[in-house]
Amino acid sequence: MWVLLRGGYPLRMLLPLRAEWMGRRGLPRSLAPGPPRRRYRKEALPALEVPVLPVTATEIRQYLRAHGIPFQDGHSCLRAPSPFVKALELKDQSGATASFSLFIDKTTGRFLCMTSLAEGSWEDFQASVEGRGDGAREGILLGEAPEAEDSEEVRRIWDRAVPLWELPEPVEGQLARVMFGLTKVTDDTLRRFNVRYLWSARSLVFPWLSPGGLGLRGLKLLGAEGQGDGVQYKETTIPRPGVYYNLFGLPLISRRDVEVVLTSRELDSLALNQATGLPTLALPRGIACLPPALLPYLEQFRRIVLWLGDDLRSWEAAKLFARKLNPKRCSLVRPGDQQPRPLEALNRGLNLSRILRTALPAWHKSIVSFRQLREEVLGELSNVEQAAGIRWNRFPDLNRLLKGHRKGELTVFTGPTGSGKTTFISEYALDLCTQGVNTLWGSFEISNVRLARVMLTQFAVGRLEEQLDKYDEWADRFEDLPLYFMTFHGQQSIRTVIDTMQHAVYVYDICHVVIDNLQFMMGHEQLSTDRIAAQDYIVGAFRKFATDNSCHVTLVIHPRKEDDDKELQTASIFGSAKASQEADNVLILQDRKLVTGPGKRYLQVSKNRFDGDVGVFPLEFNKSSLTFSIPPKSKARLKKVKDDNGLVTKKPSSGKKGAVPQNSETCLGQSHHPYQPDVSKPSR
Numbered sequence: 001m002w003v004l005l006r007g008g009y010p011l012r013m014l015l016p017l018r019a020e021w022m023g024r025r026g027l028p029r030s031l032a033p034g035p036p037r038r039r040y041r042k043e044a045l046p047a048l049e050v051p052v053l054p055v056t057a058t059e060i061r062q063y064l065r066a067h068g069i070p071f072q073d074g075h076s077c078l079r080a081p082s083p084f085v086k087a088l089e090l091k092d093q094s095g096a097t098a099s100f101s102l103f104i105d106k107t108t109g110r111f112l113c114m115t116s117l118a119e120g121s122w123e124d125f126q127a128s129v130e131g132r133g134d135g136a137r138e139g140i141l142l143g144e145a146p147e148a149e150d151s152e153e154v155r156r157i158w159d160r161a162v163p164l165w166e167l168p169e170p171v172e173g174q175l176a177r178v179m180f181g182l183t184k185v186t187d188d189t190l191r192r193f194n195v196r197y198l199w200s201a202r203s204l205v206f207p208w209l210s211p212g213g214l215g216l217r218g219l220k221l222l223g224a225e226g227q228g229d230g231v232q233y234k235e236t237t238i239p240r241p242g243v244y245y246n247l248f249g250l251p252l253i254s255r256r257d258v259e260v261v262l263t264s265r266e267l268d269s270l271a272l273n274q275a276t277g278l279p280t281l282a283l284p285r286g287i288a289c290l291p292p293a294l295l296p297y298l299e300q301f302r303r304i305v306l307w308l309g310d311d312l313r314s315w316e317a318a319k320l321f322a323r324k325l326n327p328k329r330c331s332l333v334r335p336g337d338q339q340p341r342p343l344e345a346l347n348r349g350l351n352l353s354r355i356l357r358t359a360l361p362a363w364h365k366s367i368v369s370f371r372q373l374r375e376e377v378l379g380e381l382s383n384v385e386q387a388a389g390i391r392w393n394r395f396p397d398l399n400r401l402l403k404g405h406r407k408g409e410l411t412v413f414t415g416p417t418g419s420g421k422t423t424f425i426s427e428y429a430l431d432l433c434t435q436g437v438n439t440l441w442g443s444f445e446i447s448n449v450r451l452a453r454v455m456l457t458q459f460a461v462g463r464l465e466e467q468l469d470k471y472d473e474w475a476d477r478f479e480d481l482p483l484y485f486m487t488f489h490g491q492q493s494i495r496t497v498i499d500t501m502q503h504a505v506y507v508y509d510i511c512h513v514v515i516d517n518l519q520f521m522m523g524h525e526q527l528s529t530d531r532i533a534a535q536d537y538i539v540g541a542f543r544k545f546a547t548d549n550s551c552h553v554t555l556v557i558h559p560r561k562e563d564d565d566k567e568l569q570t571a572s573i574f575g576s577a578k579a580s581q582e583a584d585n586v587l588i589l590q591d592r593k594l595v596t597g598p599g600k601r602y603l604q605v606s607k608n609r610f611d612g613d614v615g616v617f618p619l620e621f622n623k624s625s626l627t628f629s630i631p632p633k634s635k636a637r638l639k640k641v642k643d644d645n646g647l648v649t650k651k652p653s654s655g656k657k658g659a660v661p662q663n664s665e666t667c668l669g670q671s672h673h674p675y676q677p678d679v680s681k682p683s684r
């Protein structure tokens, strides 16, 4: 009997939020479309103390060759005969292809057998091949997983939902079509994709079906609400988003299809398929992520066109996903006026096939001409606001100075010991995370539990100690944030940390990594020259990582020892000038009072490569919610100082020319928090 599976290497160093400290619903769940996965014994999941090195595609190939296992090199996976098929005595139904039904992810080594649905880590695979499997300890295939906890609810909703044309009141069907922009989508298309409507929730219902179309694994409900002139859509998935892995449209894909169009919404897939007749698939969580667990299902396609949406964020997501899918087989539809998202294109009477023909190859050689870049530049110029990045909800002054949070940048953050660096950076990252920025935390100094407690308090904007009855409500919402933690504590080697970050980018589409703080990667060098050289090397490694992976890295660095009564400057960052040279942004938490301010801390942007705006704004700390916010009607003013070197020139702060008035908005003490994702839910 073949045995599987324990978590693969890097997953052990990454802690998804739900895994340990929130794990009320932490049942093992399968990660890919298809019938329920086979489970392994939970107790077979050992806590790993010694980090195992990640595997490379070359090592996987060498291993397979050394053990006489034939394989085919695919786009993102290697395909090999599945030992699990033989072990389970499953019939090989369609010849050679089915016999090569084991997909091994080239980046992580994780495997999935498409026939038996056995899955596991690279180590599990090796253990199985080498016959090291001691069934009891490693976890024997237990047969079908028990029914998921939500399955009854899924079935109940599905049974109550009906096709749009079967609604008792035809006018309801018409109304729904208008709300969802489906007036041009035919009944036939809706029937093929098995789309229903749940009248009581005024929601469309998209099923998550197994590849054969037989089993029902989950549902996505899409509600629409009129808002002003437009319509606001709201998605609900069962199971919850973190484990909803439905490639919508999969049952309609034939084994012979060699081309597919990926969309970010089910409605777009319907429109595209109807207008072009091409196979289409919708990603389960839109542009938020492309989980590697879905990659085996996309291996058969020689060409993949990504048509994800009509804004810059969709375009950026398409470029990132193409890397994972192998850019050589990907083409991207660029957003533009005449290239809106597919459903809108259908409704506007545009020719969708023609738009698809304009898709640009995702693959670039290392040297490009301006001709290849000109469209990209135009995209940025015509979407200036989006190109400036994601704006903070809680820190409007940061938006004024930095304009937004952009991919691929390195931010260095410093401040005196104990000034509140971790507390501030936690809220700064949380703000972005609640807006869908997939975030990875490396907290080497304080434990993940303590950090998560701070974050949860900031998320709820209040002390939860005194209202434990609200804990679950907040924790449930917090759990759905795309937030992950490295499980490192104390000194770590930079190589291990970068490898783990790399893995997280691949698996969770991480766009923001927070490292608190750099000193924990510097080893134990005693000599100050060694320490400075070590720091330069580490800063260089993070810089390269940010650029290569289009991922923002925020790096906390301690300042050098300075006079207590002096303000910190860019040059006060510990080490050589390398950190501030490599950084795109330098933020300093100053704990000396503003000259004109009320004795509060303030944040200084002392370097901003994006457009050069630098300056300071006051922060007010709220001890019960652990949040920083802007004091209402503060007399303190924002200083805007431009300096070519990125160094701050000290200037008197009040009443100066060029000063920007302080935003008087405040979030504290309000029962309604504009930055909460869903304010109508729990009360405080």
Ligand SMILES: Nc1ncnc2c1ncn2[C@@H]1O[C@H](COP(=O)(O)OP(=O)(O)OP(=O)(O)O)[C@@H](O)[C@H]1O
Binding pocket: 415, 416, 417, 418, 419, 420, 421, 422, 423, 424, 445, 601, 620, 621, 626
């Ligand atoms: N502005 C503030 N005023 C008062 N207390 C604060 C403020 N900011 C943070 N704190 C509190 O001070 C303590 C230390 O904060 P934090 O760990 O964020 O500081 P730090 O600068 O990261 O520390 P270190 O230099 O040790 O890394 C925490 O208990 C936090 O709640």
